[in-house]
Amino acid sequence: GAGVSQSPRYKVAKRGQDVALRCDPISGHVSLFWYQQALGQGPEFLTYFQNEAQLDKSGLPSDRFFAERPEGSVSTLKIQRTQQEDSAVYLCASSLGGPGVPRYTDTQYFGPGTRLTVL
Amino acid sequence: KNQVEQSPQSLIILEGKNCTLQCNYTVSPFSNLRWYKQDTGRGPVSLTIMTFSENTKSNGRYTATLDADTKQSSLHITASQLSDSASYICVANTNAGKSTFGDGTTLTVKP
Numbered sequence: 001g002a003g004v005s006q007s008p009r010y011k012v013a014k015r016g017q018d019v020a021l022r023c024d025p026i027s028g029h030v031s032l033f034w035y036q037q038a039l040g041q042g043p044e045f046l047t048y049f050q051n052e053a054q055l056d057k058s059g060l061p062s063d064r065f066f067a068e069r070p071e072g073s074v075s076t077l078k079i080q081r082t083q084q085e086d087s088a089v090y091l092c093a094s095s096l097g098g099p100g101v102p103r104y105t106d107t108q109y110f111g112p113g114t115r116l117t118v119l
Numbered sequence: 120k121n122q123v124e125q126s127p128q129s130l131i132i133l134e135g136k137n138c139t140l141q142c143n144y145t146v147s148p149f150s151n152l153r154w155y156k157q158d159t160g161r162g163p164v165s166l167t168i169m170t171f172s173e174n175t176k177s178n179g180r181y182t183a184t185l186d187a188d189t190k191q192s193s194l195h196i197t198a199s200q201l202s203d204s205a206s207y208i209c210v211a212n213t214n215a216g217k218s219t220f221g222d223g224t225t226l227t228v229k230p
Contacts, residue, residue, distance in 0.1 A: 110162025
């Protein structure tokens with residue numbers, strides 16, 4: 001079956017531009033996560049959704065970062081007024097989730113990521 | 120502060136050889152530890168998950184161990200193949216749902 005897809009795969013933005021990154025999770029997956037991965041480092045958590053509810057946004061580095069999942073499926077990560085330090089790969093992951101399933105035990109399936117370069 | 124340290128940072132081995140990757144973690148309260156394989160240009164793929172009470176878990180040629188007392192884990196790869204070339208990432212999770220990722224070990228398997 002189809003896995004997690006992300007678009008675009010590559011994005012180049014000039015400093016100050018706004019960008020929107022899209023994630024299509026596996027159909028039926030309740031939980032959705034966004035991560036930021038700098039070159040040579042492990043992913044860092046940004047935010048977590050259960051269906052359309054954003055339950056954890058503690059990892060968002062500033063108020064320039066905004067994520068939404070309005071219908072509980074596709075999610076968009078928006079970065080306003082991009083800066084050079086925003087350059088990274090942005091990974092989306094989804095998991096089956098569901099009532100009573102702790103997010104820390106569920107297997108997450110990752111998309112290929114969007115590589116953002118801010119010039 | 121929750122931390123995950125992996126070693127070595129990079130490793131080169133010959134095809135067919137075995138290798139062991141290390142992960143030391145400091146997270147509280149500890150729930151479970153996962154190993155992921157990340158191929159270049161792709162997202163991570165889960166290899167194993169171990170909870171506090173488990174000390175070994177296998178997935179084909181991959182065997183993970185966990186020592187919750189010393190807060191150490193290892194990933195052993197047997198009879199390496201060229202396709203094992205990737206970054207291997209250790210992730211420690213807390214009961215509160217927080218995940219701490221290591222920076223990974225980059226493994227290169229040469230023919």
